[in-house]
Amino acid sequence: MRSPRLLTTAVALLAAAVIGATPAYAANPSWHAAWGTAAQPAVPTADWYGANWSQQGFADDSVRQVVRLTDGGTKVRIRLSNVYGSGPLRIAGATVGRAGTGAAVLPGTLRRLRFGGRAATVIPPGREIVSDAAPFPTSPREQLAVTLRLNAPTGPATFHHFAMATSYRATGDRLADPSAAPFTQHSDSWYYLTGVETTGGARHRTVVAFGDSLTDGVGSTKGADARYPDRLAERLRAAGRPLSVINAGIGGNRVLTDSPVYGERAVSRFTRDVLDRSGVRSVVVMAGVNDLAAWNETGPVTAAQLIDGHRTLIRLARARGVRVVGATIMPIVASAAYTERGEEIRQQVNHWIRTSGAYDAVADFDRAVADGDRLKAAYDSGDHIHLNDTGYRAIADAIDLDTL
The missing domain is CATH 2.60.120 (Jelly Rolls)
Structure with a gap:
């Protein structure tokens, strides 16, 4: 036998x-x-985006x-x-x-x-x-x-x-x-x-940008590589830092709930889309706007629930020895996502990201693009939530390269 x-x-x-x-x-x-x-799973064609x-x-x-x-x-x-x-x-x-x-x-x-x-x-x-x-x-x-x-x-x-x-x-x-x-x-x-993975020459490591449509680059110029992770990669290259950058954003993605259109929740897909990539050193997490948006058909979340989701991402990253940078949630006033309750939660979660010390470092995207409680006009793609090319450059420039 x-x-x-x-x-x-x-x-x-x-x-x-x-x-x-x-x-x-x-x-x-x-x-x-x-x-x-x-x-992400197959979805119907979006008329505004094309087949x-x-x-x-x-x-x-x-x-x-x-x-x-x-x-x-x-x-x-x-x-x-x-x-x-x-x-x-x-x-x-x-x-x-x-x-x-x-x-x-x-x-x-x-x-x-x-x-x-x-x-x-x-x-x-x-x-x-x-x-x-x-x-x-x-x-x-x-x-x-x-x-x-x-x-x-x-x-x-x-x-x-x-x-x-x-x-x-x-x-x-x-x-x-x-x-x-x-x-x-x-x-x-x-x-x-x-x-696409490479090897040979000097040993380099990878930064993963993780989040939703604002990481995906919705609102930027198609074909121009003008998303914020693209600009971050250019900054790292210019500074002589041996770090590549990959984009793990999914438009519409949420931290806490799955969506048949916008993919598995962030806490479920984080291991596959971030930690299982080759050579990962650090991750920038910008997530939560779709959990508190008006279109969230699963109902309102609380600040405590969203913060707990962020804590889960932090624990997963640290268990793999990956440095984790938290980005604040950017303004949504005057957008289709806005509700008064959602805005209250956004402010509470941003306060926690800035002051709790839970993340290894903070990238304050909110303050980089805000004019009071809304996006600066110069950074607005037109829908009052997504950035244009200039806005994505602004948040990439708000990241302290030493934190990566």
Whole structure:
């Protein structure tokens, strides 16, 4: 009779052969996240934002997604997510290349990616994986084009809604095609791709910006990389600090309650979207505005409940040795989110963030953008809650780099 240890080893080897990829949780300290986003379940198209392909998914498509790295290295690998998939996700192939204009890839730069030594992989529902390492020198602020070949029906797609960037779709196998011409369909969301990681050269670490639409960059210029985490990465680079920055914001996300449209609550997704990333050193938490907003159909929260949620995030971070910076909640007066009760709670929670000492450090975004009890006009995108490019720059500049 075989021993339990041998049986366990055999099962593990079989699982690895079927999946054909490295589990995402198999962290290697030499790797760090150079770009990232947070996964959420498929949602209907928002008329004001444009079409997304998440609910119908894919069947015989190539999807090309352009992302900007905040750090470089000598090797690269990608992180793919099927955490909200209803069944196994077949990835028939993937490539990476240096982005040109639109969906184009610079000639001669396309590289095939592999998964456990194979060109294809299958990701079980509820799982994330990372690809094998590929020799591919990269630099900070460089744009990469990642192309996924999906040749079987996927069902609803795990995706990220408010990318504030354009993704492209073509029919058939266009993995090795550098031309933009076949990629005639456009969407301002990301699909399955949740991370790009690099290694090589000097050892760097990662800062994660965690929150809701104000971290996501809603209100900023699409395609301009003008979200506050982008500006923070530029500041760190200019100051010679060896830290990359990834964006784990989800528009509409809440601290305390799940939403079928805006994803799992912050206290549930924090481990996956922050702590399980490679090389994380610190996290900036800006969260809570949607818990107290007028559109919160689950009913009003109390300041004590929201503070307890923040304390949970702090405990999770410290248990992993991750430094945690708390950002105050910015003004919402005159916005669709505003209620008198919500404003009272916002003031109470901000007072706790500033004075309790619970966070390792504080980034006072509220004071950086406020004109009395509302946003400064120069920073307002127009809805009195989301910032414009100048406003996002202002809150990034309010972070003391030494606290990271």
